[in-house]
Amino acid sequence: MSFTVKKLVANPKIKNPVLIEGLPGMGNVGKIAVDFMIESLKAKKLYEIKSHYFPNSVFINERNLVELPKVSIYYKNLKDKSILFLAGDIQPTDERSCYGFCEKVLDLVQDLKAKEVITLGGIGLPEAPKKPHVYTTGNDKKIINKYKAKQISTNLYGFVGPIVGVSGVLLGLSSERKIPAISFLAETLGHPTHLGIKGAREILGILNKNFKLKLNLKELDGEISEMEEHGSDVEDMLKDLKQKVSGKKDTTYIG
Amino acid sequence: MSFTVKKLVANPKIKNPVLIEGLPGMGNVGKIAVDFMIESLKAKKLYEIKSHYFPNSVFINERNLVELPKVSIYYKNLKDKSILFLAGDIQPTDERSCYGFCEKVLDLVQDLKAKEVITLGGIGLPEAPKKPHVYTTGNDKKIINKYKAKQISTNLYGFVGPIVGVSGVLLGLSSERKIPAISFLAETLGHPTHLGIKGAREILGILNKNFKLKLNLKELDGEISEMEEHGSDVEDMLKDLKQKVSGKKDTTYIG
Amino acid sequence: MSFTVKKLVANPKIKNPVLIEGLPGMGNVGKIAVDFMIESLKAKKLYEIKSHYFPNSVFINERNLVELPKVSIYYKNLKDKSILFLAGDIQPTDERSCYGFCEKVLDLVQDLKAKEVITLGGIGLPEAPKKPHVYTTGNDKKIINKYKAKQISTNLYGFVGPIVGVSGVLLGLSSERKIPAISFLAETLGHPTHLGIKGAREILGILNKNFKLKLNLKELDGEISEMEEHGSDVEDMLKDLKQKVSGKKDTTYIG
C-alpha cells in the first residue's frame, strides 16, 4: 500500500510533539477545529501525503486551480512542545486504506518522537445541540485523566458505538506502538450538510486551555450566531468561513 | 492476507477440542450464546486475532477505553474434552477476507487437533417466534445424526437459502480439511436491532445437554421475560446484559 | 487470482467440444436451461471449480448438507461432438473476479480444443412475455449466421445494453482467443423472484434442434402451465422443479 510523502521543511526543530488529527467526518467537527488552529497559529506545512488510495477526484482550490486530494501534517512550535496537525480534504476510500494510511501517519510522527496522539470528531445527534457536550475516550486511563475537566464526559461505554475512520483507527494503532492517544468527540447535528462549528468551538476551548494556544475563539462565535440566524444557508457560511478554515463542500457531482 | 495472532496462554492443555463459533450476525444469536458460555464457564482467552481486514473502527470497552476490533479464541477444559470458543465484536469486512479469516481460524484449531467445528447463527423471520425452532445442517451426516434431538429439524433444503459469513464458510472449509462440522441455527426476528436471546436460549439448551456444561439458563430466562415486557427497549436490555454477555451495539455513527 | 479446479473424470474422450454456459442471472434463464440439459442428458461432471473469489457462504444441498459455492463443467459425448456445460450456484463476486474466472474457464475448455462457446441469458422486461423472443449476438458473424433461424432476432444494437457478467465476458474473451462465441438471450420478466422457464424453453428448443439433443421439452411445458395457474407461488414451483433442475433460491438471510 503506497502513500507518497513530500517533506517541505528541512529542519523543523520539533520537540516533544503532540499530533492533533482533524479530517472530514461527522459534522466536520474535527476538520473545522484543526483547520482553525492551523490558520490561527500560522502553523507550517511539514509533510504532504498523496495516494492512489484516496478518492479519484480533484478539488478546486481558492486560486481556482485543481489539486489531487491530499492530507498534510502541519507543525507549530510552542515553548515546551510542538503541535503537529493532521489536516486534509478527505479520508482514505476504504477500510484497508484507512489502516494503511494510519500506520503511515504513525510512522511519520513516531520518527519525530511523538508523545501523544489526539483525534477530534463529532457525535451525530438527531437534533442540533444548544450547548454540545464533549466526550473523551482513549487508549490509556492516564491520558484521559490528564485532560479531565468538568465539562468533559468520559463515560461512553454503552452510550456510543464504534469510532469509525481515521479518528478511531489512529487511537487503536497508537496503542500497539505504546503511544498514549485520546479522542475528543463533540455533539453535533447528524446531518450531511451541517457544519459542527459549535462542537468544534467546545473542543477548541479545551485544547486552547490545555496547550495555552491563545486562540481567539470569538471569531468562531461570530460564525455561530450568523449560522443560527440564517439557519440552513450553509453556502453563505462556507464563503464567510473560507478565510479562516479551508472547509470544502461537495455541492454538485462533476465529471 | 495477514491476520495477527497473539497467544495468551503458554500451555493450555487442550484435549480433543471442539470449536464453537458465535460472531455477530442475524439477531446476534450466535454471539449471545457463545458470549454467555464464555462468561458462565469462565473460559480463558487463548488467542487474540487482529487484522487490517477487520472494520476500520475502534470499540469502546467497559473501562471506557478504545480497542481495535478483534476476534478471540477462548478455551474451557472439560473432563474428556476441551471447548474452544470463537467470539468477537465483528466479522471480516468483505468476502475474500471472510475466507482468509476462516482459513486462519482452522489453521489454529487444526494445530490443536480439533475434532469438530460447531457454528451458531440465526434464521431471520418476519415476526418474532414465540418458541424458536432450531435447525441443523453440516458437512457430514454423522455429525448431524450425533446431535439429533426431537426439537431439532434437519430438513433445511429448499427452505433456507445460503448461510452467509463465518458461520457458513467455516462449515465449508472444514469439509476440505476433513473436520466434521455442524451449524445450529435458531429462528429469530429478522430486525437489525433485535437481540435473539430466545433463539440463543434454545441453542444453549442443546449444547448444555450435549456437552454437560451445567449452564444456568435461568439467567437468560430473566432477560427474556424482561424483554417481552419492555418490548423494544433494547438499550436497557443491553445494559442489563452487559455483565453476562459483552454484547455491543452501534447506536450512533461517530468519527 | 486463484481458482481451485478438481478433475473428476480421468479420460473423458472429449471431441470437438462446444461449451454451453448457464449460470445464475436475469430470470435464471441460462441456469434453468443448462441445468435441465445436464439432468436430461445425464451429463457427467468433469471439473469442479471453487474459489475465495466466490460468495462467502455455503449452500444447503438436497441431502441437507452444506457445500461451498462451486461452478462445475459437465460433459455429454454426442455422436460427432461433445457438449460441455458450465453450471453452478453463483457468479464470481466482483468485476475482476469475473474476468479471472472466465479466463480460467477458457483455459480449461481450450485445453479440450473447444470449437465454440455458447452463453445463455435473459433480457429483463417490465412485463412477463407471453411468447418470449430469443435474441442472438456473438463475437463473429459466421457463428451468428450458423445458428440463424426464423424465431431468432439478431438485431440488438441500440436495443439492448451491455451483457453483464460471465455470459458477456466469456464472449469477449473468446474473441481474443479466436474461439467463435454466441449468446442466446431470451426475454423474461425482470423481477428478482421470477423464474424464466418460458424463456429457457425457447432457448432449449433452439439448442435441441441444432444439436439433436432429443430433449423432452414437454416436461417444462408442465411446469410453465402450473406456474401460470398459481402465479407467484415460486416456492412450490421450485419444489416441483428440484428433481429436474437443481435450481436454488435464497429465501432468507442466514448467518
Next chain:
Amino acid sequence: MSFTVKKLVANPKIKNPVLIEGLPGMGNVGKIAVDFMIESLKAKKLYEIKSHYFPNSVFINERNLVELPKVSIYYKNLKDKSILFLAGDIQPTDERSCYGFCEKVLDLVQDLKAKEVITLGGIGLPEAPKKPHVYTTGNDKKIINKYKAKQISTNLYGFVGPIVGVSGVLLGLSSERKIPAISFLAETLGHPTHLGIKGAREILGILNKNFKLKLNLKELDGEISEMEEHGSDVEDMLKDLKQKVSGKKDTTYIG
C-alpha cells in the same frame, strides 16, 4: 495493475500533441463532444486499451457483434499540431483503477511528447439550462488564461465540488508530470438519461475556434431542436445520433 495496449498505426507522425479526453460522465457531455470530433475529423485510432479493471460486460456494436469495453486514443494531425482524443464506452470501475488508468494514459501521451491535456465534462444542474455556461479550471494559471474567453467562467472555487473520475484525475496527475492541463465543464441537466448535447455544443464551439477544427456544429443544432420538441424521447435521439456519435445507453440489464 494491468492495462493492455494495442498500437494500431505504426508511424503516426504526431507533432506537439494535445490530448482531449471525453469519456462517459455527467450528461455524457465529454463523450458527446469527443465522439463528434472523432467522427467529423475522421480521426484515426492509434491505441486501444483493454483491462480487467474495466466493467465485466460486453457491448453490442453497430455490426451486432459483442466487444469487451475499451478506451481508445485517436489522433488527427492538424497543420502545426496533433490532436489526440481519448474516447470510449466506460470509465474504470473503482477509485484505484481510475488512478492506474490515468497514469497509463499519461505514460502513452507523454511518450508522444504531449504539450497539453484537456478534459471535458458536465456540471449537473437540477434543471436543463437554456444556454449552458462553460466553466474552466486546470492545474496552471497559464493554460487557463490561454483559453480564456468571454463566455467561459473561471471562478469555480466554492461553487463546484470535486471533479470526479478520469476528467479530474487526469488534471491532477498531469500536474505531477509538469504537463499543463485544463478542463472544460458545461452545465447540463443532472439526470441519468439526459444527453448533454447542448453543453457539448458549447464546449465544441470553444475548441473549434481555438484549434481551427472547421467543425460543422449545425449538425448538432439539428439534434438539439429535435430533442427539444420530442422532450424525453432519448431512444429516438440516440438512433439519430448513432451515425455521428457512437453514444451507447444501457436500456436493460442483460446477463
